[in-house]
Amino acid sequence: MTTTLFEPLTLRSLTVPNRIWMAAMCQYSAAPDGEQAGVPNDWHFTHLAARAAGGTGLIITEATAVSPDGRISPYDLGIWNDTQVEAFRRITAFLKSQGTVPGIQLAHAGRKASTERTWVDRGAPIGPGEQHGWTPAGPSAVPFDTGSTTPEELGTEQIGRIVAEFADAARRALDAGFQVAEIHGAHGYLINQFLSPHSNHRTDGYGGDFEGRTRFALEIVEAVRAVWPQDLPVFFRISATDWLSENADDDREGWTADDTVRLAKELQARDVDLMDVSTGGNAPNAKIAAAPDYQVPFAERVRTETGMPVAAVGLITEPDQAQAIVGSGRADAVLLGRELLRDPYWARHAASALGGKVNTPVQYHRA
Template identity: 50%
Template sequence: MSPETESPAGGAATAPRLCRPVALRGTTLRNPIVISPMCQYSAADGEAGDWHRVHLGRFAMGGAGMVMVEATAVTEQGRITPGDLGLWDDRQIPGLRGIAGLLKAFGAVPAIQLGHAGRKAATQRPWQGHGPLGAADLARGEPPWPVAAPSPLPVADGWQVPAELDRAGLAVLVEAWRASAARALEAGFEAVELHCAHGYLLHQFLSPLSNRRTDGYGGDRAGRCRFPMEVAAAVRAVWPADRPMFVRISATDWIEGGWTIEDSVGFSRDLRDLGIDVIDCSSGGMTGVSATAAAIPRHPGFQVPFAGRIRQEAGVATMAVGLILDGHQAEAILRDGQADLVAIGREALDDPNWPLHAVQQLCGGGFDGWPDQSGWWLARRARSPRRERD
């Protein structure tokens, strides 16, 4: 079922969709623009700091309807890098509680993504090499740690061979996700996303390229989906009925013999029936270290058709992401029924006010929606002769 959209107060029902509030269960976004979770690799022992507050707060001030905190590890072993945020311990709640409150104070719905890196864990930060942690990192006080996965298959040559998770290990991880979701709730987040994409642990279970198990957690699609579904059920059970839950998927591996869009449609139907509200449609990441690595041509909106197909065939709301560059493109995606929400990542890093600019472009209204502290200056500048605007 699609989220409900509402016209702005006093506005016509034909107002651009990018300018309308969106209701998801008991939560209302001021617009359908979501800031994607973007790893910053800048936490200390999993705890959020000043960087995260400034980084995320600027997007809420910039007008986004929802701001989603980056992939947050449910166990210490599940971190991608030593700098990942975490919610495996109560001591990590206060820093994230401050961020959730900050986002809400500036008008955005605070959301968080929960994940586990699986065989992609124990990785260097991108600017430190993006390879497996090694001797140079040990000298920096960041030694590697053991990694685990569905099957003992390394992500690439030269990487650790992961330990194959047994039934007891899987049960521990289901509880870790449940406990982390409970901590996210205590921290004040109003939406949660399960990370089933980009070659991380839950995606590793889904894809036949990384899951070679012969027990009930491997084999056909139902078996490969079993563990991600158990995790989703555990998180949905602890997440309040009036708050939405998202699942981010890689809609395709882009590799022959891998996970396909047809698999994603079936998986999305099952998630819908479990009570998942939105499928966040990304792709790739199964091979290579980069989160979305795939040897395919990229163009504006290259992943949008996945969101459209899943929305139509699985009967669930979707979020489109990937090279959505401006407000007119975003509006067309929403207007044409290809997605219910649009997620912005690197464009927001370049311009944290991307949502304000997009809404202003489509809906007019001058600087009425901007924070008073900046809007009044900018409105005055806009009325001034060009020579006085510098």
């Protein structure tokens, strides 16, 4: 029996073999400084290669910084130099050898930058005077949360330089063998900081109304699309809401699902091929946050109202659940995160359970 979950999906000239994809997940495992700063190592190879051997159709690297100051922690991956490019080639070549499409998430952490690894002091900020620390930058001089370093407000010249860094990173990603470029506009990273009025207090052309707050994102999209091959897809990851408007106990203005649909139409006009739909911050209550598929309706709405392909993410753990999401047309693919950490062979196990088929290494054909 063939199910939708195991059918290929073609975006431009690229065909992804199935709809089971791996979401970007930070590993905080690169060297923090020196010649190996931001360079993928044996951990990254093993982490990504295992999921490819497990039949995952598309794998997106962790948030990969376009500049040293764009890392959320000093231990993040980067794509700002040729040493990083060369190390990534080993990974992308192996993923392709397993029939998996390699994708990269291009990112800048903005005001969330310069923090510890999550297992060290719960990701506490590293001050600019501390080892491996620096002063983060953002759309406005508003810290991420209590205890975070107050960021420097970016000037227009600095904004232009970051846009150029995204384009340069995309060029290097292509040279490294990646076939999908995903722009990280979610989860409180820099692009998301510009989008949300909660974090963007600017009064110039990069702030204020919807057009101003989305200008930075659209300039990055245009810059990346200009250097990325026309026959390969560009994705955009979005936090569909930062959950402020849904919270009756919070009167702050934030980014909304209506804004996401509106932005999706602007992204379509700029040749973005798929929106990776997540959410940001915390859901207003535990009941919502614990509900299966709680983020899927946001992806479904984008797909329904714009016709844009979408990938859904969040608490997708069971094969039947994933098949129901894709088979019903709520999303074109599912992105698995923690479930793929628990089970690198989730795709193979799902195929066995549902009667589908995924690529299997020839070495495992007896299994």
